[in-house]
Amino acid sequence: MIGYVTIGVSDMSRAKSFYSELLAELGAKVLLDKDRIAFIGKSMGQPMLAVCIPYDKEPNHPGNGNMVAINPGSKEMVDKLYHKAIELGASCDGEPGQRIPDRFYGAYFRDPDGNKVAFFHFG
Template sequence: MIGYVTIGVRDIDAAKEFYTSLTGHKVLFDGGRIAFIGETMGGPMIAVCVPYDANDPHPGNGTMIALKGGGQDGCDAMYKKALELGATCDGEPGSRIPGQFYGAYAKDPDGNKLCFYDFS
Protein backbone atom coordinates (compact mmCIF):
# COMPACT_ATOMS: atom_id res chain seq x y z
CA MET A 1 0.00 0.00 0.00
CA ILE A 2 2.64 2.58 1.01
CA GLY A 3 5.54 3.07 -1.38
CA TYR A 4 7.59 5.46 0.76
CA VAL A 5 7.39 8.18 3.37
CA THR A 6 9.56 11.28 3.26
CA ILE A 7 10.94 13.05 6.29
CA GLY A 8 12.81 16.31 6.43
CA VAL A 9 16.36 16.32 7.82
CA ARG A 10 19.11 18.86 8.42
CA ASP A 11 22.10 16.67 7.54
CA ILE A 12 21.48 14.21 4.72
CA ASP A 13 24.63 12.17 5.37
CA ALA A 14 23.88 11.82 9.09
CA ALA A 15 20.27 10.84 8.30
CA LYS A 16 21.38 8.18 5.80
CA GLU A 17 23.76 6.74 8.40
CA PHE A 18 21.07 6.79 11.12
CA TYR A 19 18.39 5.01 9.05
CA THR A 20 20.65 2.50 7.31
CA SER A 21 22.22 1.56 10.65
CA LEU A 22 18.87 1.40 12.41
CA THR A 23 17.02 -0.67 9.80
CA GLY A 24 19.86 -2.68 8.29
CA HIS A 25 18.65 -1.57 4.84
CA LYS A 26 20.62 0.34 2.23
CA VAL A 27 20.41 3.57 0.28
CA LEU A 28 18.70 2.54 -2.95
CA PHE A 29 18.73 5.93 -4.62
CA ASP A 30 20.72 9.03 -3.69
CA GLY A 31 19.72 12.24 -5.42
CA GLY A 32 21.92 14.54 -3.36
CA ARG A 33 19.32 16.28 -1.20
CA ILE A 34 17.06 13.19 -1.05
CA ALA A 35 17.86 9.51 -0.52
CA PHE A 36 15.57 6.47 -0.51
CA ILE A 37 16.35 3.69 1.98
CA GLY A 38 14.87 0.19 1.87
CA GLU A 39 15.31 -3.37 0.64
CA THR A 40 14.15 -2.86 -2.96
CA MET A 41 12.83 0.02 -5.03
CA GLY A 42 9.54 -1.89 -5.31
CA GLY A 43 9.15 -2.28 -1.53
CA PRO A 44 8.38 0.22 1.23
CA MET A 45 11.04 2.89 1.70
CA ILE A 46 11.94 5.82 3.92
CA ALA A 47 13.11 8.89 2.04
CA VAL A 48 15.27 11.37 3.94
CA CYS A 49 15.30 14.82 2.39
CA VAL A 50 16.74 18.28 2.97
CA PRO A 51 13.66 20.50 2.44
CA TYR A 52 13.37 22.01 -1.03
CA ASP A 53 13.04 25.54 0.39
CA ALA A 54 16.31 25.03 2.36
CA ASN A 55 14.58 25.99 5.62
CA ASP A 56 14.85 23.84 8.74
CA PRO A 57 12.73 20.67 8.68
CA HIS A 58 9.76 20.58 11.06
CA PRO A 59 8.35 17.21 12.13
CA GLY A 60 4.56 17.14 11.95
CA ASN A 61 2.61 17.05 15.19
CA GLY A 62 0.90 13.68 15.18
CA THR A 63 3.07 12.38 12.35
CA MET A 64 4.95 9.15 13.06
CA ILE A 65 6.74 6.41 11.16
CA ALA A 66 6.04 2.91 12.48
CA LEU A 67 8.67 0.24 11.81
CA LYS A 68 7.95 -3.46 12.34
CA GLY A 69 9.94 -4.70 15.30
CA GLY A 70 9.68 -8.42 14.62
CA GLY A 71 8.46 -9.31 18.11
CA GLN A 72 8.93 -7.66 21.48
CA ASP A 73 12.66 -8.42 21.59
CA GLY A 74 13.04 -6.88 18.15
CA CYS A 75 11.18 -3.74 19.24
CA ASP A 76 13.42 -3.46 22.28
CA ALA A 77 16.55 -3.92 20.15
CA MET A 78 15.50 -1.29 17.59
CA TYR A 79 14.61 1.17 20.36
CA LYS A 80 17.99 0.62 22.04
CA LYS A 81 19.84 0.96 18.74
CA ALA A 82 17.97 4.17 17.89
CA LEU A 83 19.04 5.69 21.22
CA GLU A 84 22.64 4.57 20.60
CA LEU A 85 22.48 6.32 17.21
CA GLY A 86 21.41 9.62 18.78
CA ALA A 87 17.63 9.34 19.03
CA THR A 88 15.77 10.39 22.18
CA CYS A 89 13.16 8.45 24.11
CA ASP A 90 9.54 9.32 23.41
CA GLY A 91 8.04 6.30 25.20
CA GLU A 92 9.90 3.29 26.59
CA PRO A 93 9.13 -0.19 25.25
CA GLY A 94 6.04 -1.82 26.64
CA SER A 95 2.55 -3.16 26.08
CA ARG A 96 0.19 -0.41 24.94
CA ILE A 97 -2.85 -2.58 24.39
CA PRO A 98 -2.30 -5.63 26.63
CA GLY A 99 -1.97 -8.82 24.63
CA GLN A 100 -2.42 -7.00 21.32
CA PHE A 101 0.11 -4.20 20.72
CA TYR A 102 3.66 -3.69 21.95
CA GLY A 103 5.51 -0.51 21.09
CA ALA A 104 8.55 1.62 21.76
CA TYR A 105 8.86 5.26 20.71
CA ALA A 106 11.80 7.50 19.89
CA LYS A 107 12.56 10.73 18.06
CA ASP A 108 15.38 10.68 15.54
CA PRO A 109 18.10 13.37 15.71
CA ASP A 110 15.87 15.69 13.62
CA GLY A 111 12.84 15.19 15.89
CA ASN A 112 10.89 12.79 13.63
CA LYS A 113 8.82 10.39 15.74
CA LEU A 114 9.38 6.65 15.28
CA CYS A 115 7.48 3.66 16.65
CA PHE A 116 8.95 0.16 16.76
CA TYR A 117 5.95 -2.13 17.07
CA ASP A 118 4.61 -5.65 17.23
CA PHE A 119 0.99 -6.79 17.03
CA SER A 120 0.68 -9.88 19.21
Protein backbone atom coordinates in the same frame (compact mmCIF):
# COMPACT_ATOMS: atom_id res chain seq x y z
CA MET B 1 -0.01 0.23 -0.65
CA ILE B 2 2.56 2.64 0.81
CA GLY B 3 5.54 3.17 -1.49
CA TYR B 4 7.58 5.38 0.81
CA VAL B 5 7.35 7.86 3.66
CA THR B 6 9.49 10.99 3.60
CA ILE B 7 10.83 12.86 6.61
CA GLY B 8 12.64 16.17 6.49
CA VAL B 9 16.15 16.40 7.90
CA SER B 10 18.74 19.10 8.41
CA ASP B 11 21.86 17.00 7.75
CA MET B 12 21.70 14.37 4.98
CA SER B 13 24.93 12.62 5.95
CA ARG B 14 23.83 12.24 9.56
CA ALA B 15 20.32 11.07 8.58
CA LYS B 16 21.59 8.51 6.05
CA SER B 17 24.11 7.18 8.55
CA PHE B 18 21.55 7.04 11.40
CA TYR B 19 18.83 5.22 9.44
CA SER B 20 21.19 2.97 7.45
CA GLU B 21 22.83 1.71 10.61
CA LEU B 22 19.57 1.48 12.56
CA LEU B 23 17.62 -0.41 9.87
CA ALA B 24 20.47 -2.62 8.61
CA GLU B 25 19.26 -5.46 10.86
CA LEU B 26 16.01 -5.46 8.90
CA GLY B 27 17.92 -5.79 5.62
CA ALA B 28 17.54 -2.10 4.70
CA LYS B 29 20.16 0.09 3.06
CA VAL B 30 20.34 3.26 0.98
CA LEU B 31 18.83 2.22 -2.35
CA LEU B 32 18.78 5.57 -4.14
CA ASP B 33 20.77 8.66 -3.17
CA LYS B 34 20.13 11.93 -5.02
CA ASP B 35 21.77 14.94 -3.34
CA ARG B 36 18.79 16.21 -1.30
CA ILE B 37 16.86 12.92 -0.93
CA ALA B 38 17.80 9.31 -0.18
CA PHE B 39 15.55 6.23 -0.14
CA ILE B 40 16.28 3.53 2.44
CA GLY B 41 14.71 0.08 2.28
CA LYS B 42 15.08 -3.54 1.24
CA SER B 43 14.16 -3.03 -2.42
CA MET B 44 12.61 -0.40 -4.67
CA GLY B 45 9.51 -2.61 -4.87
CA GLN B 46 8.86 -2.56 -1.10
CA PRO B 47 7.92 0.32 1.22
CA MET B 48 10.85 2.65 1.91
CA LEU B 49 11.81 5.49 4.21
CA ALA B 50 13.09 8.60 2.46
CA VAL B 51 15.11 11.31 4.19
CA CYS B 52 15.38 14.67 2.51
CA ILE B 53 16.33 18.30 2.74
CA PRO B 54 12.99 20.09 2.17
CA TYR B 55 12.37 21.05 -1.45
CA ASP B 56 11.74 24.71 -0.55
CA LYS B 57 15.13 24.78 1.21
CA GLU B 58 13.46 26.08 4.38
CA PRO B 59 14.34 24.42 7.71
CA ASN B 60 12.79 21.01 8.34
CA HIS B 61 10.09 20.86 11.04
CA PRO B 62 8.90 17.57 12.55
CA GLY B 63 5.10 17.54 12.40
CA ASN B 64 3.18 17.41 15.66
CA GLY B 65 1.17 14.20 15.45
CA ASN B 66 3.19 12.82 12.52
CA MET B 67 5.04 9.56 13.08
CA VAL B 68 6.65 6.80 11.06
CA ALA B 69 5.92 3.30 12.45
CA ILE B 70 8.07 0.31 11.52
CA ASN B 71 7.19 -3.32 12.28
CA PRO B 72 10.43 -5.27 12.76
CA GLY B 73 8.61 -8.59 13.27
CA SER B 74 8.85 -9.31 17.00
CA LYS B 75 8.81 -7.73 20.46
CA GLU B 76 12.48 -8.66 20.81
CA MET B 77 13.36 -6.71 17.66
CA VAL B 78 11.28 -3.75 18.88
CA ASP B 79 13.42 -3.68 22.02
CA LYS B 80 16.70 -4.23 20.17
CA LEU B 81 16.10 -1.54 17.54
CA TYR B 82 14.74 0.97 20.06
CA HIS B 83 17.90 0.62 22.17
CA LYS B 84 20.06 0.84 19.05
CA ALA B 85 18.28 4.08 18.06
CA ILE B 86 19.04 5.54 21.50
CA GLU B 87 22.70 4.46 21.18
CA LEU B 88 22.85 6.18 17.77
CA GLY B 89 21.72 9.50 19.26
CA ALA B 90 17.92 9.33 19.28
CA SER B 91 15.94 10.48 22.32
CA CYS B 92 13.28 8.45 24.12
CA ASP B 93 9.66 9.31 23.42
CA GLY B 94 8.22 6.18 25.08
CA GLU B 95 10.18 3.16 26.27
CA PRO B 96 9.34 -0.32 24.93
CA GLY B 97 6.26 -1.87 26.46
CA GLN B 98 2.85 -3.42 26.03
CA ARG B 99 0.43 -0.63 25.11
CA ILE B 100 -2.73 -2.66 24.53
CA PRO B 101 -2.80 -5.98 26.43
CA ASP B 102 -2.11 -8.93 24.10
CA ARG B 103 -2.47 -6.68 21.05
CA PHE B 104 0.08 -3.90 20.64
CA TYR B 105 3.68 -3.61 21.82
CA GLY B 106 5.57 -0.44 20.97
CA ALA B 107 8.56 1.82 21.56
CA TYR B 108 8.92 5.44 20.49
CA PHE B 109 11.88 7.73 19.84
CA ARG B 110 12.82 11.03 18.21
CA ASP B 111 15.59 10.90 15.62
CA PRO B 112 18.41 13.49 15.71
CA ASP B 113 16.17 15.92 13.74
CA GLY B 114 13.20 15.47 16.10
CA ASN B 115 11.11 13.21 13.83
CA LYS B 116 8.99 10.75 15.81
CA VAL B 117 9.46 7.07 14.95
CA ALA B 118 7.93 3.93 16.45
CA PHE B 119 8.88 0.30 16.34
CA PHE B 120 5.83 -1.89 16.98
CA HIS B 121 4.53 -5.44 17.00
CA PHE B 122 0.92 -6.64 16.96
CA GLY B 123 0.10 -9.74 18.97
